[in-house]
Amino acid sequence: MPTAELILTGAQVRTLDPARPHAGAVAVRDGVIAAVGDDTDVRDWRGPGTEMVSLAGAHLVPGLVDAHSHPVWGLDMATGVDLSQVRDLDGLRGALAAASRTDGWVIGFGLDHNVFGGRPVHRSLVEDVLGGSPAFLHLYDGHSALVSEAALKAAGVDGPRAFVQRSEVVCDAEGRPTGHLVEHAAMDLVAEVMPRPSYEERRARLVELLSAMAATGLTGAHAMDLGDPELVGSVAEETVLPVRMRFAPWCMPGADREALEELVALQGRRGRHWKVDGVKFFMDGTVEGGTAWLEHADCHGQGTEAFWPDPAAYTAAVRQLHAAGVRTATHAIGDAAVRHVLDTVEGLGAGGRFAHRIEHVETVPDGTPERFSRLGVIASMQPPHTAYTRGDHGDEWSRRLGSARAGRAWRMRDLRDAGAVVALGSDWPIAPYDVRGVLATAREPRGAAAALGGLTGLQALEGCTTHAALAAGEAQETGRIAPGFRADLTAFGLDPVEAPADEVAQAPVRLTVTGGRVVHRGV
Incomplete structure (x- = not known):
């Protein structure tokens, strides 16, 4: 073989390649894996310009991928004071003051x-601790916000509004806005008048964020939005993006044939380590916000309507994109939303297998995991979300659903046991981006999901590697350590499959390689 540019030696390599499950050394050239073998093979790969890296017994696995994240869109959402550690109203008031x-x-x-x-x-x-300042507070789910009276006035919002999608400016009995904005269109009314970071600030934050992600072992992210192609493209021209990004722009209710054709035209737009590939839909919102589409209403009588006022229009839009060869991902949290997406994919016939995915899948009845498997619909799930629930069902998510539905929370293991593809992610900035935490909570879910149990160590690793690759339609080019596959690699100081979950969450990251470039070196 030609001289390798990078050789990793002294490793315990878990390839996830059935042809050679384990190895000791890997050679890289032109951004792809050139050879997989043992340290005795290194002399045949090495040349004058080869970079040699000894991993001294570290555990090398395929590069980890976050199958649901918002690295660019999240820059705007994760702005200001971090309220994620606030636990009660007094704590919130103190933080805002x-x-x-x-x-x-x-x-x-x-x-x-x-x-x-x-x-x-x-x-x-919270109004009295703000001193009259306009305020915009994103709730953790990303689908709702609390804003102050001054913010409402700045945006000219003084009563209810009508939207094409299921969104709401929540108002009291007299028609006065309460400050609770539900779903994107309602939040955008105020977001449009908020201060926005400058281009330079966003660029610096993006580089910092991607580097921090790579330091946890991440080499890729499925970005569930369009992001900012100009910003990403500019950064990618000046430096090597440490995390490879795959963007899926949104398709919202009201999209006509021309709008869908524009989404088709966006496909394939790309640069080094980034591309537009796929389209993201929303079939519902969130349980906590009362906008998850449920078969039966929640405890407040909410959740009986889809995000698309006409679900049949969603189905027609998916059909048009599918006919154009575009992969889709649909946000569906409630059982009715998940059912409708599965019905839609089933209507596509055999050609829909492994071309479409459902994001979140937080509660589904018995029989649904088998249906995922039979139809080849990919389940994209975010184990860290389970931390927002409680085992005694005393949290907002569980109370709204009731014990029966809360008892079937995040059925990751049931889906895997049924034979479904389960890709794992964080949904940053909804939850922390640290992929080690994704692996750990996939094995030991929190709160309401704990009773069902989690994945095995191998299944969790597959969720961020081989199953993430299947979810992106890239199973023949990434997700395994094999010749010809992308040289995206992650090295840990312990075995992410065999080590206890709590140790995996804190595992030392020895090396992260993206596209054949070392983008992070641990101590």
Whole structure:
């Protein structure tokens, strides 16, 4: 073989390649794996310019991929004061009183619905500590926000609004906005008048974020939005992106044939380590926000409607994109939403197998995991979300659903046992991006999901490698350590399959390689 550019030696390599499950050394050339073997093979690969890296017994696995993340869109959402550690209303009020202002605004993110202790989300709960400042606080789910009276006035929002999608400016009995904005269209009313980071600030934050992601072992992310192609393209021209990104732009209710054709035209737009590939739909919202589409209403009588007011229009849009060869991913949390997406894919026939995926899948009845497997629909799930629930079902998610539905939370193991593809991710900035935490909580889910048990260590690793590759339609080019596959590699100081889950969550990351480039070196 030609001289390798990079050789990794002294490793315990878990290839996930059935042809050679284990090895000791890997050679890389032109961004792909050139050879897999043992240290005795190295002399045949090495040349004058070869970079040699001894892993000294570290465990090398295929590069880890976050199958659901928002690395660029999330830059705007994860702005201001981090409220993710706030646990009650007093803590929220204290955090807001001490928060710094951005052009006079109080901006925050990561606010847990459980902070309100079952009370309605209302600006009156925090208005007095804001000192009249406009405020925009993203709730952790990314589908709702709490805003102050001054923010509503700045946006000219003084009553209810009508939207094409299922969104709401929540109002009291007199028609006055409570400050609770539900779903994207409602939040956008205020977001459009908020301070926005400059291009230079966003660029610097993107580089910093991707580097921090790579330091946890991530080599790729399925970005479930369009991101900012100009920003990403500019950064990619100046430096090597440490995390490879695959963007899926949104298709919202009301999209006509021309809008769908524009989404088709976006496919294939690319640069080094990034591309547009796929389209993202929303079939519902979130359980905590009352917008998950459920077979039966939640405890507040909510959740009986789809995000697309006409679900048949969603089905028609998926059919048009499928006919154009475009892969789709659909946000579906509630059981009715999941059922409708499965019905839609079933209507596509055999050609729909492994071309379409459902994001989140938080609660589904018996029989549904087998249907995922039979239809070849990929389940894309985010184990860290389970931490927002409680084992005693005293959290907002569980209370809304009731014990029966909360008892079938995040059925990752049932899906795998049924033969379905289960790709794993974080949904950053909804949950932390650290892929080690994804692996750990996949094996030991939290809260309401704990009773069902988690994946094996191998299944969790596959969720961020081989199954993530299947979810992207890239199973023949990534997800395994084999000749001809991408040289995306992650080396840990312990075995991510055999080590206990709590140790995996803190595992030392010895090396991260993306596209044949070393993008992170651990100590």
